[in-house]
Amino acid sequence: MPELGSDHMYEKIAGVLRDQILIGDLRPGSRLPTQAQLSDDFHVSRTVARQALDLIEAEGLIDRIQGGGAFVRRYQPLLRRSALHYRSDPGAPFAEETLASERVPRYSHRTYPDRAGADIAKRLNIRVGDDVMRTIYTSYADDQPVMIVDSCEPLAITRGTPIERPEEGPLLGAGIVPRFTSIGLRPTAVVERLRSRMPRPSEIEALELRPGTPITTIVRISYCGDTPVETADLLLAADSYELEYALKVDPE
Amino acid sequence: MPELGSDHMYEKIAGVLRDQILIGDLRPGSRLPTQAQLSDDFHVSRTVARQALDLIEAEGLIDRIQGGGAFVRRYQPLLRRSALHYRSDPGAPFAEETLASERVPRYSHRTYPDRAGADIAKRLNIRVGDDVMRTIYTSYADDQPVMIVDSCEPLAITRGTPIERPEEGPLLGAGIVPRFTSIGLRPTAVVERLRSRMPRPSEIEALELRPGTPITTIVRISYCGDTPVETADLLLAADSYELEYALKVDPE
DNA sequence: TGACCTTACTTGGTATGCCAACCTTGGCAT
């Protein structure tokens, strides 16, 4: 059935290494044979051994260090749960989900007033140029960047309220539900739209992505009834996250 | 600022081509310069031109045809909406979402009784070896495979009912909500857990994936109250799908 | 006009070779 085991040597070598990695014969962190070793073992040139490593590197299975060797990559994703992020009680979803994986959470942010562009305006159902409060977060787990969030809230709604600046006050690090609830605008729905693809160079740099790592982009809009109260673009390193969506089926 | 523009020629060439593609200078479907052309233009060997193409191919930006050339890849994902799949009315979610993108839906399936393995048993809260009805779907849009679903339902629940075999009877192609509702077990919640990563060879084959295309795996469990009534493993071609989750925030 | 075939073009697989960059380790000196 599966015609695996191509007649091309570089694919054959890659296949052997891939199998050893996936079977667990080669454990995470362990070192692969050197290129010289591989070319010896398989009776091919180093060129071909390198192509084989190129291949499984693009599959996200190994890390390569110039002068150092190739090593089996670890996979330890965080779990991002909708139930955690969009619950009512205050709390720090990101910190909790990071600690749940026994890793150290940290994030930085920058908040500033901005004007809505065409895209944001459409999402928030406001006019282009209208004032919004914009916050950009970078989240780290064990000092490794795992997520970047670019969030916008219409100032027409939040201006003058205690939550005008998201990262000030008692609800620091809390989700949007408790925040807007605190000003009497309890969110009723959140819509997330996601895509996964290979990253652009700027994204590779921002998330310090290694080769063979896809990213997931999420466009989020939070509603209170029919009015959008917040929108955000999330950028996640796909190898750092598993996403869980808990959906309630409405009764008729 | 962004130190884009490496000092390595293959990255430089890849950068130029990538920019032209992303800017839209090179339109989807259009042909890139030949390797010979590139090596001429940039004064490098064909080896380096090939490396540059290898790179943007791994990013999912181009398709290459031996003897034919390299072409800018198209991106036309379907939209998979939770609201569509888990609504109450009967209907054919996959057909609808495919037609919504003006493409031709088609799917094949195979249904057979099976025994639960450790994983399935745990998800369905039954014992290992218990009877389940298993159905494997392969869905196509314009004859291209875009999704594979491996679904299991405990026969302890469905045996003898009209929905024992999912793809028989009047609710053909319908979602799980109307199906289980028809036997008096209206599902109340669905949990989906997703991951994105580069595909294994078997997955590349099954979904006819091109290089640089990640996949998204979804583990789904459908509940009626606290009892799991169905579980499934979904495998999606990431370049064929955009996923939308509409979440209702529960009132305190 | 349509089917077929030849030919030039283009890409893919692989071998060699060379040097730069980087890591690792062991030895030396303080």
Place this chain on the structure above:
DNA sequence: ATGCCAAGGTTGGCATACCAAGTAAGGTCA
């Protein structure tokens, strides 16, 4: 013991070269 440095090992970037395999286009033949 500690720090520094040199040497060897290993990977990365790139040039050349050759042949196989596949495409595309034009010409021939029916």
